[in-house]
Amino acid sequence: MTTSAPPGLARFNAVDGRDAARMLREVCASRAWAAAVADGRPYATLGELLDAADAAMAGLTAADLAEATAAHPPIGRPAPGDAASAREQSGVRDEERAQLLELNRAYQERHGHVFLICATGRTGAEMLAALRTRIGHDAETERETVRTELGKINRIRLTRWAETPQAPRAPAKGER
Template sequence: MSEARAAFVARLGGIYEHSPWVADAVYGRPEATTPEGLRTAMRQAVDGADAAHKLALLRAHPELACRQADALTQASQGEQRGAGLDRCTADEFAEFQRLNAAYRQKFGFPFIIAVKGLDRQAILAAFRTRIGNDAETEFRTALEQVHRIAGFRLDALNASDC
């Protein structure tokens, strides 16, 4: 891997949680030279990946309100803290634990939601609704949420460049 490619992947490899292959897949693509083009190229790389890569991407995400802070990436810590997930009541924590276990048992990956702009109650409401989805619908929904999270992370990265 060239130095330039390694630097690109190092800088953008965390946009999609623990999935630097996404950044690697778009390196050198002409459209990846603008923020919007990069967003589109990364989305296309994920959407064009095989089912195994998509499932691995979903499984790379942390469960909500249930991991110790040191087990989360810095980006995930900030996102969950922003939604108040570090301040759950005992009852909320217990419900997150129960829903996390039931969801993972049903779908084989953790519940994923772009928490930016949401509070704990909205997240729990979405959790309660989405656990009723069929597997195909939830797989698509989870991937769409992953894209939203990546978009927020790209926005934050671009803002830090200003």
């Protein structure tokens, strides 16, 4: 039995390569990741798309990961007007925001980028605990943890828009 591609995935498969890469950069800001995933089209299933996203994530360099993390707002302060970051960080209570922001500053001083965690489904307390643990990681351990967390975020975002009848538009040329 053959199943058709989810509606957003079918729309994504139909755009040209440059537009596909721009759409993917709304999921993950890494140009290398977006290009690798866009180049693998067309995808017959969401599973194929997610496998390609995982493979592209595994191939990212430290510089590619830095490019991707630079686009993420700090935990505890979703980007204004960004529904995705607000939804993903919805588990943070007001009283946890200040702690998260303070620890994120210390994390940033140590690691050179914002603390990145797949916040979907996690409470603020869980994110605080992870931040306290990860602040002590060495650079390589933390880079691989960031890679894993970014992969989880990407999978959630890709699934959301692939299964939505109204797939994201391709950003205009001056946009990400």
